[in-house]
Amino acid sequence: MLRKEAKKPRIGVYSMGLKHYWNQFPGLRKRLTGYGKFIADKVEAMGAEVFFYGLVDCEQEGRKAGEYFNKANVDLIFAHSATYVTSASILPVHQVCHARAVLLNLQPTARINYAKTTTGEWLAHCGACPVPEIANAFNRAGISFRVVNGMLGLEKTPENSMTDEVTCHRPEAIRAWKKVEEWVMAAKVKRNLEGARFGFLGNTYSGMLDMYSDFTMFQGQTGAHLQVLEMCDLDRHLQTVTEVEVAEKRKEIEEFFTISEDDAADPLAQKPTNEQLDWSARVAVAQEKLVQEFDLDALTYYYHGAPGNHYEDVQGGFIVGHSLLTAAGLPCSGEGDLKTCLAMKICDILGKGGSFCEIVTVDYEDGTILLGHDGPFHLEIAKGKPILRGMGMYHGKQGTGVSVEAKVRTGEITNLGCTQTIDGRLKFIVTEAESTDGEIMTIGNTQTPVKFDTDPDSYMDKWFAEAPTHHFAMSVGHNASVLWKVSDLLAIDMVQL
Numbered sequence: 001m002l003r004k005e006a007k008k009p010r011i012g013v014y015s016m017g018l019k020h021y022w023n024q025f026p027g028l029r030k031r032l033t034g035y036g037k038f039i040a041d042k043v044e045a046m047g048a049e050v051f052f053y054g055l056v057d058c059e060q061e062g063r064k065a066g067e068y069f070n071k072a073n074v075d076l077i078f079a080h081s082a083t084y085v086t087s088a089s090i091l092p093v094h095q096v097c098h099a100r101a102v103l104l105n106l107q108p109t110a111r112i113n114y115a116k117t118t119t120g121e122w123l124a125h126c127g128a129c130p131v132p133e134i135a136n137a138f139n140r141a142g143i144s145f146r147v148v149n150g151m152l153g154l155e156k157t158p159e160n161s162m163t164d165e166v167t168c169h170r171p172e173a174i175r176a177w178k179k180v181e182e183w184v185m186a187a188k189v190k191r192n193l194e195g196a197r198f199g200f201l202g203n204t205y206s207g208m209l210d211m212y213s214d215f216t217m218f219q220g221q222t223g224a225h226l227q228v229l230e231m232c233d234l235d236r237h238l239q240t241v242t243e244v245e246v247a248e249k250r251k252e253i254e255e256f257f258t259i260s261e262d263d264a265a266d267p268l269a270q271k272p273t274n275e276q277l278d279w280s281a282r283v284a285v286a287q288e289k290l291v292q293e294f295d296l297d298a299l300t301y302y303y304h305g306a307p308g309n310h311y312e313d314v315q316g317g318f319i320v321g322h323s324l325l326t327a328a329g330l331p332c333s334g335e336g337d338l339k340t341c342l343a344m345k346i347c348d349i350l351g352k353g354g355s356f357c358e359i360v361t362v363d364y365e366d367g368t369i370l371l372g373h374d375g376p377f378h379l380e381i382a383k384g385k386p387i388l389r390g391m392g393m394y395h396g397k398q399g400t401g402v403s404v405e406a407k408v409r410t411g412e413i414t415n416l417g418c419t420q421t422i423d424g425r426l427k428f429i430v431t432e433a434e435s436t437d438g439e440i441m442t443i444g445n446t447q448t449p450v451k452f453d454t455d456p457d458s459y460m461d462k463w464f465a466e467a468p469t470h471h472f473a474m475s476v477g478h479n480a481s482v483l484w485k486v487s488d489l490l491a492i493d494m495v496q497l
Helices: 028-045 059-072 087-096 119-123 131-141 171-193 215-222 231-238 243-256 274-294 310-316 318-327 338-349 456-465 480-490
Strands: 010-016 049-056 076-081 100-107 145-151 197-202 225-229 298-302 353-363 368-373 387-391 401-405 411-420 426-435 446-451 472-476 493-496
Touching (some): 010 028, 010 059, 010 087, 010 171, 028 049, 028 076, 028 100, 028 171, 049 087, 059 087, 076 087, 076 131, 076 171, 100 131, 100 171, 131 145, 145 171, 171 480, 197 231, 197 338, 215 225, 215 338, 215 426, 225 274, 231 274, 231 310, 274 401, 298 318, 298 338, 310 318, 318 401, 338 353, 338 426, 338 472, 353 446, 368 456, 411 480, 426 456, 426 480
Parallel strands (some): 010 049, 010 076, 197 298, 426 493
Antiparallel strands (some): 353 368, 368 446, 387 401, 411 426, 411 472, 426 446
16 A cells, blocks of 8 residues: 655745835845745745745734635744834734744844944844734733744845855754744644544454543544444455455565564464465455545554454454554554554654554563554564564454564654543653663564663653553654644643653
8 A cells, every 4th residue: 555645734934024114224125025935945845835925014914914824724824033023013913813823033143243234234133022022912812822043044145134144054043943844743743633534443442441532522632533433344345355456465465574484482473374364465455445445544443253253353364454554654553542543643644653552561671661562563663574473362352363573673762642631631641762672572562672761660650640541652763842842733731751
């Protein structure tokens, strides 16, 4: 299956200034507009669809800009503080368009030319001046906003400048643009969650009280749609799978995975039989057809059938196909865990993976916690080729089949947990850590040894105190700063451990 393309975030950009300046200081308006266009081009290069209004310099332009951004259905507005402006000019933009406002206080130079600077030259560098006034007005008007401070990062000094404006190498510019890019990525998450279609196949594992989710709450807080699916929906597609399709899927599976030999310590996890691999391939084809029929963007699933039930056999083939779908940008979470499916989807939109995990065991000798599950696994962040093992039994579940054994690649990781509070609100729990190349068991489960910034017991003290669910998504890289912005845009509380 081809990876689903993520939608581009829609970003509004405008610069601000005072209309009275334009006749007083010739060339200033054009210069500030040029700064704004530079910002718009940089944001577009980050993969966003950009709507650049130009200058807002009076109340009338503010209303026009708000209407322009509403028409464009933007996810976020970068309000570039180019020079002084009255807050009355800016407030209407954000009263008309309620997309999150991020004020960009990006000074073009590190230091003005004190000996030669004129009033007009100074006004091109006083972007910080109106920010407190705007912040005060926004606060009193109930408008949520954030601010990015730093330098503009030009690669060329404008002809009419009296100072050096080449600041792209400055740490103040690099830091500022990293924050801007994180806001763009957060807006991408918001854009792709709104209207995303999450499938819920079967039911939640009985008795896992932390897994149960309020479907209305889920849609209300994320903007995503929840499609409830039955096993017969999948079985209908299973009956149409051809031998040619099975052979093609077998080939795909053998390219993605290493097929184990009888070399595992656990007698339950040995070389998959041809029958098991064929069945996993057949079910994987049906899973792909189900996804296409319902236009799904993510899927959570679980089915507990009576012994010998046909649907029990079907769910026994789930893990391989769901791992392939997860790698194709359609995260799949087991045990009916909708909240972790959301966490996996967020990580995937950010391009950081997102594999289904829980605590496996603690290694007190290495000071690590082994994290993983019996599948599925995000193949794009694997260390080496994942291994397929034939399972004589799925522990705690019905049936037999094929499972994935793998670890997330060594280096920086971030765990994103999603839980639900007593008042029904979603809550993110985020931890940055390091995955190690420690030993794992040969039991057909995904496992990654992770070292936290403190000893395992101290970390678990903090983690458990946040009332998490027992699952979470593991992503590659240190992503807490962008996840803060995602939580901000989604109005979901977040804690970082």
